[in-house]
Amino acid sequence: MKPRLLPPIWLALAIACPVAWATVNDALSFAKEAAAPYAKQGYIIREDAWGGDLGVKDQQAVTAHLYKGNEYGFWLATDTRGAVITVHIYDSDGKLAESEFWQKGRFAGAKIVPNKTGAYYAIVTVEKSPQERSNWALVYGYR
């Protein structure tokens, strides 16, 4: 499944149909919550976000064009209590490129200082979950 960009229209829909969209909204809120402390460290957090839903052990790639000279942070979250998710960053040759990563239950993150400008792939994985499918949302920032 293609990752979805979550523009303001999703938020508008979420207000109109709170039950249907509450979970997408929750995952996004959690991802922004995970990113918030990094803004104080000088990161500019992009306003747009990406999201979708995945089954256990399913993976999703989000392709981003990153510039050498910047430092990037990716923050991922799910609304599913008890789920474990991860995000890792790979370069265009499929090699692990992140400088660090962390995982804490429904939150996960990774940092990268690109050694070349180009396309990088944020690979989102639902490692385990009490639900068949889990909503996820990803945001990224740079400094």
Place this chain on the structure above:
Amino acid sequence: MMRALLAGLRPSAKPKLPMLSRLLFPVLCALALASSLAQTPSPTIDLSKFPAAAVDEVVVPVPSEIFNVLDKLGSPNWAGEMRPNLGRNTGNRSQVAMLLGTVIADGFIAVEAENSESVKQIGQEVLNLADAINVRKAVIARSKSIIEKADNKNWRAVREELDGALQDVRGAMVELGDDDLAQLVSIGGWVRGTEVLTSVVKKSYSSNAAELLNQPELLNYFSRRLEQIRNPRLKKEELVAQVRKLVREIRPLIGKGAISQGNVEKINKMTHEMVISIASEES
């Protein structure tokens, strides 16, 4: 965790635990290790196993990401990169969409030049052009904020508002079902951004600075999006055909290796001519 497991298996270790605990301990340690390994990322992945639609859908960087790097590379003469005239609205929607992209890019240059008057003028022009393609409402607040923050010389905040304006305009167009036009706004911004970037790089060439132009996947993505324009009339428009040709011709100049000074100059000339066409001015 690993050390405890090894210590427990040492032949000299005296068994003090009851039988059940002795059996459970290694099992629990093995489970903990397995769980920890499951979260250890694989050093490589096979990107071809992911659906092409997801891998090919590149997240287009916001202009601030590029200017953030440029800030660290030195202090170019940004004032010298500003245009005296932002261009003319011809009433053609594809032209207005691309022009809007170029004007937003000019906003970033004015921020770099710390020229609050120009930033304010650009904030107003963004509003006028957004009005011409029915997305004025989406940028009213941004435009006001750009002007306010430029008055306060809060340049970082102005940059963030300009990024936001670009996203809001695109979001509003997608909402109106104008995905193709939304893409043209991004492409307009990219063309003007690339013109300025190449102009800065060619004046003080370094391979580090030239690497900012290394964006083959991004160009492939733009190329695909231009090919996939659904509206047949829009697809055939002269300006759209011109930008499609531009993307196709730049692509071989930015391969995987270092981008030469000669190629930087070529890209600068090509994008400069394209900006003139978008602005609907005489060269």
